[in-house]
Amino acid sequence: MDEIKQRKSQPLLKISIVMELTGLTARQIRYYEDQKLINVYRTKGKQRLYSLNQVDILLIIKQHLSDGFNIEDIRAYFDSQKRQKKAVNDKQARRLLFDEMMNNSPFGSSNQHY
DNA sequence: ATTCTAACA
């Protein structure tokens, strides 16, 4: 994973900041966590810390709810989205393996140091 | 001062 994705998924923001960023109440933010829409990092003192990616997710949840969807709908939506990403990753993995077998990997075969 | 859990006039 590249540095940018790593940083965007870094748990840094306490709930008060997330409240301002999303316009949601602390009650709502914790409730969506309870409903398994997000899994939140906890410090040793049990304090919640959110990543920038999770702020995005919360904004999406907020929008979908205002669009008339319920918690179950959104959970199913995220699940299917997760499946699709996994399918894409598997497809890319198969292609990478295939390329290597055909001695055609993106790393090239002409400059191998052995 | 801020966050957390649990519970409900």
Add this chain to the structure above:
DNA sequence: TGTTAGCA
């Protein structure tokens, strides 16, 4: 979902 009590 709001709100509040009692704790960390």
